Amino acid sequence: MAQGGLKKSAGPAKKKTHKKQEKMRKGSRQIAPKQTTLVKQRALEKKLTAQINKNIEKQMSVKANAVGKLTIMKKLAEETATADKKNKKK
Template sequence: MVQGKGVTKKPIKTTKIKPTGSKKQQQRKGRVVKTTKKQTLVKHQKLQKKLVAGMTTSLEQAMSVKAGAVGKLTIMKDAQNKGKLQPVKKRKY
């Protein structure tokens, strides 16, 4: 039989583990984009992207023409020339 205290192991500290299943983890913006599988939504997104791109280019051209009229903008000469060539679209209503 062992006499005295002897050598004992130190108890292992346990850490509390938070359950991850209850809270939904938020994704970072712009990191992961899941594509849609429904064809109607795919067509809608494609149309939306096309419309936004068209609006952006027309806005940039209009801004460059306005800034070029003052004479302060020399960076966007190409967009300025394209904007001058296109006629201004007016709504019918």
């Protein structure tokens, strides 16, 4: 043999594989607004929905406390009852 052996030819190029997403998240995707008016509108909407949800929870806790079946919301009902008493005194 002559000096130095034959070099092996390069093997087939490796294919690039895409990583699979681990978990798909449920729900719709929303792009955050960039215009100031839309940002303010989104913040207001978020605040109002939070207030509505809190109000609904208060009403549910009051009903639960009246019947006595739902003890999960009893703590919230007690808080609303004390708040109502304070408002009536004023």
